[in-house]
Amino acid sequence: MTDLDSYFKQLEAFRVSDEAREHLVSEVLEKYKVLSEEHANLANDYLSERDIRRNYQKAVDEQKQEVREYERQLEASSFVLALIDGDGAIFQDVLLQAAGGDGGSEAASRLYHAIRNHVASLHSNSGSWPIMVQIYLSLDKLAMKLAQVGLLRSPTELRAFAQRFSVNQPLFSIIDVGQGKERADHKIKEMLRTFSDNPTCRHIIFGGCHDAGYLLNLEQFKHNEMKAARITLLETTPAYRGFTDLSHFKRARFDVVFKSEPLPEATPSGFLPTSNAAVFVPSSNGYTPATTAPPPTQSPLLFRTPTQPSPRASVVSPVPNTASSTSTGPDTNGDASWATVGKTGAAPNGNISIAPTTKNKKKKYAYYNKEEQRLDEPLPTRDAASATSLDERMKRTGKKMCNHWHLGGNCENGKFCQFQHEPKLTTAELNALRYKTRSLACKNRYCENIDCYLGHQCALERDYGKCPYPDTCHLRATHGMDKTKFVRYDKDGNAEYA
Known part of the structure; x- marks a missing residue:
């Protein structure tokens, strides 16, 4: 019995050992299977990455070649x-x-x-x-x-x-x-x-x-x-x-090429025609000498080139100043102080005269300083009653005046315009409306529209020397600008210089 029990115990030990060995083998085989799958996946990934890298390297090489070609062409x-x-x-x-x-x-x-x-x-x-x-x-x-x-x-x-x-x-x-x-x-x-x-x-x-x-x-x-x-x-x-x-x-600076100082404003006395000085007049063969003008009887006025010189006018003839400035309105502004140059400045003999202008006192002009920045002429005194009437009319109707219609004379929107066209404004009300539009800045500091009703300079600074609203003024960009009138143009482009 003792031996039989010993055999059973040994058999049980063998059975446990076999189970342990079987479990170990099964576990090894399972891990091998997992590792084999991972290896296969990694191998596939490697091949894919290799192809991608090769394609990428090929694309990089092509891009480098294109860049080199671009740089060469550049x-x-x-x-x-x-x-x-x-x-x-x-x-x-x-x-x-x-x-x-x-x-x-x-x-x-x-x-x-x-x-x-x-x-x-x-x-x-x-x-x-x-x-x-x-x-x-x-x-x-x-x-x-x-x-x-x-x-x-x-x-x-x-x-x-x-x-x-x-x-x-x-x-x-x-x-x-x-x-x-x-x-x-x-x-x-x-x-x-x-x-x-x-x-x-x-x-x-x-x-x-x-x-x-x-x-x-x-x-x-x-x-x-x-x-x-x-x-x-x-x-x-x-x-x-x-x-x-x-x-x-x-x-x-290229001083060997260009002048370092601006051209003189005044005409040298050696150029102004005298009794023995020749001048040149355009002809079919170019510029040819012309008859000379009589000697000046006073110091010549400042003269600069016209914006649109007349084809027939080239001789400058100083003429005594026999007129006085009699106009102070925005369209005249002391014509006697302006030298007329351009189409309307040609004398019957084809000469340009810089004599003071006394005609066309109702003509309109656009004024500019030396920087060719637009300047505004002061408006006539505003009538308080008309300004109040205009404000009350806009407040009553809830609509502002149509500036294009009342000041410009035409409105493209016609009856579809959201601003007031009728009734017609009186002269005093029109002047009051101009005061309002002058407070709005024109987008073009060098505006050439002679009928532009917007503002080109701060009227407060111009008239009083300082604007009390330096940070909120619609025309604050013009603060400090040169306010000296240098040239004016009429509608035909003729220039007159102060």
Whole structure:
């Protein structure tokens, strides 16, 4: 029995051992199965990742090749652009006065080397970049001005100068924008906008620091150092004070090319016709000598080039001031103090007279300061009763007056206009309405609409020296502007200078 019990115990031990071995083998097999599946998945993932990496590397290589090709094309098509306002940036006297217009060729060569040296100091790889120069100006207007101050013998010399300038360098051009206000400004501003974001335009030379009208266009680059670094402000005559605040821009002066001082305002006595001085009159063959005017009997008035010079008028004839200023209204404003220049200023013999004007006292004018900013004439005294009547009428109807209808004479909305058209306003009420519209700022500081009824300068500052509402005035942008009348234009574009 003892042996039998021992055998049973051994058999039970064997059975437990077999179960343990079977459990171990089963567990090993299960783990192997799991590991095999994980291995298969990892192998598939590896193959997938390998294919992805290879495709990615191939795409990267292709992109690098495209970038290299793009950089090559960019470098091959890179250029430097110079935009210059030629009405303010005047070439050196020695260049303008060179015989036969050869000064134009010399000016182009000097300007090319000046720009090349400046850009080379900023970009080490700029040696192969072409230089494009575009100078915008009113050719006839500037030619007459240069002739008046004695820098040209004849206005036709500037055209020869411009032709030689453009021929010297294939990408250099002097572009005549014709007569009219802000035509050069408009083109330069649009060119600056177009090329400032053009990657092939690697650097821009901007020659307009004499004109505050460009400040707004450069303001967008003021705090963008990367874009500002691509623009050089070319200073010829002393820069307008606002340009000094543009700290991130490069600056340059090309004194071997451009004058550093503005043209004189007054006509030198050597140019004004005397008994033995020849002047030039346009003819079919160009400008030819004409008969001279009688000697002046008093000091000549200030004279500047007309905005639209008459084709027949070129001789300046000082005439004694025999009239006095008798008008103080907004349409006359002391005509005797203005020198008439333009279509209506031509005398019967074809000469321009700068004698005081006494006719057309009812004509309308648009007045400007030296910066060509629009100035407003004071309105007649406002009638308190009419102003009150106008306010009560608007309050009673709940509608404001239609400025287009009452002041402009026409409203495109017609009967669908949400403002009042009827009844017709009295003269005093119209004047009161003008006071209201004058308190609203015109969007254009250089407005050319002679009938514009909006405000172009703060009347309080103009009339009292200071505006009591410096922070809320609708016309606060005009505070501090030059209030001196320099030129006025009639509806035909004729200019009269003070």
